[in-house]
Amino acid sequence: MYVYDEYDQKMVDERVAQYRDQTNRFLAGKLPAEEFQHLRLRNGLYIQRLAPMLRIAVPYGLMSSRQLRKLAYITRHFDRGYAHLTTRQNVQLNWPLLEEVPDILEELASVEMHAIQSSGNCIRNVTSDQYAGVAQDEIEDSRPWAEIIRQWSTFHPEFNWLPRKFKIAVSSATQDRAAVQVHDIGVRILNNDGVTRFEILAGGGLGRTPVIAPVIRQNLEPKHLLTYLEAILRVYNRYGRRDNKYKARIKILVRAMTPAVFAEKVDAEWQTLKDGVGTLTDTEISRVKGHFTIPPYETLDDHVPEIDDRIADNSGFSNWLKQNVKPHKQAGYAIVNLALKQTGIPPGDITDKQLETVADLADEFSFGEARVTHEQNLTLADVPKRSLFSLWQALVSAELATPNLGLLTDIICCPGGDYCSLANAKSIPVAEAIQRQFDDLDSLHVLGDLDLNISGCMNACGHHHVGNIGILGVDKKGKEFYQVSIGGSGFEDASLAKILGPSFARNEIPDVIQKLVNVHLDKREGAERFLDTYRRIGIDPYKQAVYTS
Amino acid sequence: MNQLIIDLEITTDVTGPLATLAEFLAADQKPSAVLIDSDEDIESIKEFAATLSVIALNFPSFLDGRAYSSANLLRREYGYKGELRAVGDIRIDQLEQMARCGFNAFQLADGQNIEQGLERLQGFSFSYQPAFNREPLFRARAS
Numbered sequence A: 001m002y003v004y005d006e007y008d009q010k011m012v013d014e015r016v017a018q019y020r021d022q023t024n025r026f027l028a029g030k031l032p033a034e035e036f037q038h039l040r041l042r043n044g045l046y047i048q049r050l051a052p053m054l055r056i057a058v059p060y061g062l063m064s065s066r067q068l069r070k071l072a073y074i075t076r077h078f079d080r081g082y083a084h085l086t087t088r089q090n091v092q093l094n095w096p097l098l099e100e101v102p103d104i105l106e107e108l109a110s111v112e113m114h115a116i117q118s119s120g121n122c123i124r125n126v127t128s129d130q131y132a133g134v135a136q137d138e139i140e141d142s143r144p145w146a147e148i149i150r151q152w153s154t155f156h157p158e159f160n161w162l163p164r165k166f167k168i169a170v171s172s173a174t175q176d177r178a179a180v181q182v183h184d185i186g187v188r189i190l191n192n193d194g195v196t197r198f199e200i201l202a203g204g205g206l207g208r209t210p211v212i213a214p215v216i217r218q219n220l221e222p223k224h225l226l227t228y229l230e231a232i233l234r235v236y237n238r239y240g241r242r243d244n245k246y247k248a249r250i251k252i253l254v255r256a257m258t259p260a261v262f263a264e265k266v267d268a269e270w271q272t273l274k275d276g277v278g279t280l281t282d283t284e285i286s287r288v289k290g291h292f293t294i295p296p297y298e299t300l301d302d303h304v305p306e307i308d309d310r311i312a313d314n315s316g317f318s319n320w321l322k323q324n325v326k327p328h329k330q331a332g333y334a335i336v337n338l339a340l341k342q343t344g345i346p347p348g349d350i351t352d353k354q355l356e357t358v359a360d361l362a363d364e365f366s367f368g369e370a371r372v373t374h375e376q377n378l379t380l381a382d383v384p385k386r387s388l389f390s391l392w393q394a395l396v397s398a399e400l401a402t403p404n405l406g407l408l409t410d411i412i413c414c415p416g417g418d419y420c421s422l423a424n425a426k427s428i429p430v431a432e433a434i435q436r437q438f439d440d441l442d443s444l445h446v447l448g449d450l451d452l453n454i455s456g457c458m459n460a461c462g463h464h465h466v467g468n469i470g471i472l473g474v475d476k477k478g479k480e481f482y483q484v485s486i487g488g489s490g491f492e493d494a495s496l497a498k499i500l501g502p503s504f505a506r507n508e509i510p511d512v513i514q515k516l517v518n519v520h521l522d523k524r525e526g527a528e529r530f531l532d533t534y535r536r537i538g539i540d541p542y543k544q545a546v547y548t549s
Numbered sequence B: 001m002n003q004l005i006i007d008l009e010i011t012t013d014v015t016g017p018l019a020t021l022a023e024f025l026a027a028d029q030k031p032s033a034v035l036i037d038s039d040e041d042i043e044s045i046k047e048f049a050a051t052l053s054v055i056a057l058n059f060p061s062f063l064d065g066r067a068y069s070s071a072n073l074l075r076r077e078y079g080y081k082g083e084l085r086a087v088g089d090i091r092i093d094q095l096e097q098m099a100r101c102g103f104n105a106f107q108l109a110d111g112q113n114i115e116q117g118l119e120r121l122q123g124f125s126f127s128y129q130p131a132f133n134r135e136p137l138f139r140a141r142a143s
């Protein structure tokens, strides 16, 4: 993974000092709250319903065991012993003290971590494919490019006070696991006749107005990546709306200008930057790529006979293997997912002890690294197949082996009304009620892949628009209600979910989901996915089942 | 007393008054100092950039980031060499960013401490991205 040099380290150290100074001035009454608010946001600190909330940046979700241990320490000493993984591959603390945040940042800086630009109207943490570097369908490792973007966007002097927040994602595989089509900028790495080229999407996003991003540039040479991004950001910074925060995202600008005109404007700006000082050098590209080399894999047989024996006499192991373990590009290795979706625990929450266990297991089985996924799970990307059984046993003891990856109960869920002051409704208890309703693993497996996403309000932090089933908290005369939609996807076949009809009370939700699932089981052809059945038969049968019985 | 930071010094020796953009564009005899608001089109002075000696860019609110891009265009693309002054809601925590976009003069908002502003103006030791008079860090790293 990327390792800081003296320059990177100095930048985060200077940031800690700067933020400490800002906090001290605020506490001494010398920095007005309305100004400090924006300064702290640029460092990931929200003030929420019950406490501040600190969002720690995890660039493209990648962490070393040393960093995981530091997070465990931080949650224990500065928080309540657990952390929360977010849909943008970051980590959140729910109970830090504002006064102690500078100390937390200093701890983070000691392991090459920070909270820089993890909120606020600036370029946020860049995300990528959690299987980068190990996926069978990958064209090129996306992490070096994500790292190059991370550095470029860090403390960008011109783009720190944008009309609205700005999110960039990079993907490089046939399957899009980075949701590039619902980001402000999506970068797709392609291989055109043997050479790397980028396709750039702009103006996607969720929130109140969900939009699937159009492609605005094809066939971009890698060395031009940063100048092209700069051109997009400059056009957005100059022309994006600032009069209404709900219309301030780049998606609104692209739509208002039309993608073609927007692309022309960007191109005109880019012509003034192209081949200038911002153009990437071969030296820089190879320097960064040099941090993402292939780990020292052993030469192994891809077939491991012991696994077959274990499968035969252990259904727990075999379910987990089937659902949570994915093929690896290196023979004899596998990608292992730790689903943090145990019933009764808020989706994405992980305790200090579990963080330490993951660190130990990463050291033992996966070259000391782990990744946060945008589905709020963790991945150990490089596990030798012959170790799968021992790893599984260790995960079972740590309660990290829930075999529901990609299934209905692997719910993406925002903090909702339990923590968030913008919420219309709670979301965590809804996730739990659904998990309780669908507690039979075998039927979940029969049901197959199904993304269920929950947001507590239309800001859509829980990605409800791109869930196969999406649940949105709404407020009806001061009461919590839930709107259900179906047919969304956040992957390469991206689509926005359609609203089923009038909203439901919270206690009705598990039953509604059951009815939707029943329609699917009834109408599906063969092992068809929920999404495909829906796309084939349309929304009506689902409506009928839910509203007319 | 009107104090500014200009080229890393606190001074009261300030050029003024400034013409508004409308006045500037309408004038037959072009003034040498102009004030441009954040919603005004910086491109309209492109052709005069070489003859101006003071351009002040207004920040109506510290949250309005448009003038950073105007500064970039003036310095990088229009070749503007004169004084580039940040005026309006200028807070000391943002001076460093302004300087990296090409501002060299700062008229702080009321209540801001100018000495503290001067201290914070230097900011980060490096710039990852191209900035005014600075190559991006990756070029420095290589050399």
Ligand code: HEM
Binding pocket: A046, A048, A053, A085, A086, A087, A088, A092, A164, A165, A182, A183, A184, A204, A205, A206, A207, A208, A245, A249, A413, A414, A415, A416, A419, A420, A421, A422, A459, A460, A461, A462, A463
């Ligand atoms: C509890 C504090 C939080 C607050 C106040 C908050 C606020 C917001 C707001 C206002 C938006 C809409 C922005 C817009 O459309 O312009 C948004 C979007 C989003 N948030 Fe949050 N959020 C919070 C927590 C989270 C968490 C914990 C996650 C991850 C689990 C998250 C992930 C996202 C994502 C993915 C989006 C959608 C991005 C898009 O609109 O394109 N947020 N958030």
Ligand code: SF4
Binding pocket: A414, A415, A416, A417, A420, A421, A422, A423, A424, A455, A456, A457, A458, A459, A460, A461, A462
């Ligand atoms: S979706 Fe709404 S309720 Fe959920 S975290 Fe975002 S802002 Fe809060």
